[in-house]
Amino acid sequence: MAKGLLGKKLGMTSVFDEDGNHLPCTVIEVRPNVVTQVRTEEKDGYAALQLAYGDKKIKRTSKALIGHFEAAGTSPKMRVREFHFEDERDRGSEISASEVFEEGERIDVAGVSKGKGFQGVVKRHGFRGVGGKTHGQHNRERAPGSIGASSTPSRVFKGMRMGGRTGGRRVTVKNLAVIRILEDQNLVLVGGAVPGPSNSMVELLKRK
Numbered sequence: 001m002a003k004g005l006l007g008k009k010l011g012m013t014s015v016f017d018e019d020g021n022h023l024p025c026t027v028i029e030v031r032p033n034v035v036t037q038v039r040t041e042e043k044d045g046y047a048a049l050q051l052a053y054g055d056k057k058i059k060r061t062s063k064a065l066i067g068h069f070e071a072a073g074t075s076p077k078m079r080v081r082e083f084h085f086e087d088e089r090d091r092g093s094e095i096s097a098s099e100v101f102e103e104g105e106r107i108d109v110a111g112v113s114k115g116k117g118f119q120g121v122v123k124r125h126g127f128r129g130v131g132g133k134t135h136g137q138h139n140r141e142r143a144p145g146s147i148g149a150s151s152t153p154s155r156v157f158k159g160m161r162m163g164g165r166t167g168g169r170r171v172t173v174k175n176l177a178v179i180r181i182l183e184d185q186n187l188v189l190v191g192g193a194v195p196g197p198s199n200s201m202v203e204l205l206k207r208k
Helices: 063-071 121-125
Strands: 004-016 022-029 033-039 048-055 077-083 106-112 117-119 164-166 170-182 187-191 201-206
Touching: 004 048, 004 077, 004 187, 033 063, 033 077, 077 201, 121 164
Parallel strands: none
Antiparallel strands: 004 022, 004 201, 022 187, 033 048, 048 077, 106 170, 106 201, 117 164, 170 187
16 A cells, blocks of 8 residues: 555646656646545554545435545545555545655556457457468458367467457556646646546555
């Protein structure tokens, strides 16, 4: 468990640094995260803070969660995650991006990658197809080819690269630079691309 915050990916843009270098970056909205629960060594066996982000409609929230958020003095939230914080915080307090991150430091960003549905081996694994159109081949340009022997071992080995559902998995991109923190706009500009589509939730994690 790392120290970090929750945010929302808005999209990509580019900025220039002091030396005139053109830097592609991802814009992440990091509004102040609300502390909804405090974990302690004495009670829970570990120290952490449960942070919540993103407003959610009351009618789409269970009664148990409504009571949980009311106890923290906040409205229902979309996402709740635990992060490692050694300093003590009160339940219901807020943590901003500038309190956790600094411009120029390296962080990890985790999110759910874009779902691409069921894809073949060419798009999923970069296969080139089987033999082209010569020597009697027909409609084999994007085929997977052989997937194993026949009588021995009479099965397909686990891990065989085949067609299947692509994307939609948790991905962590490591060692990204924090280019700028626009505190008045609640924005953090991170160098490079981060997983997930626009308006998806991401986790900004400090590197250990």
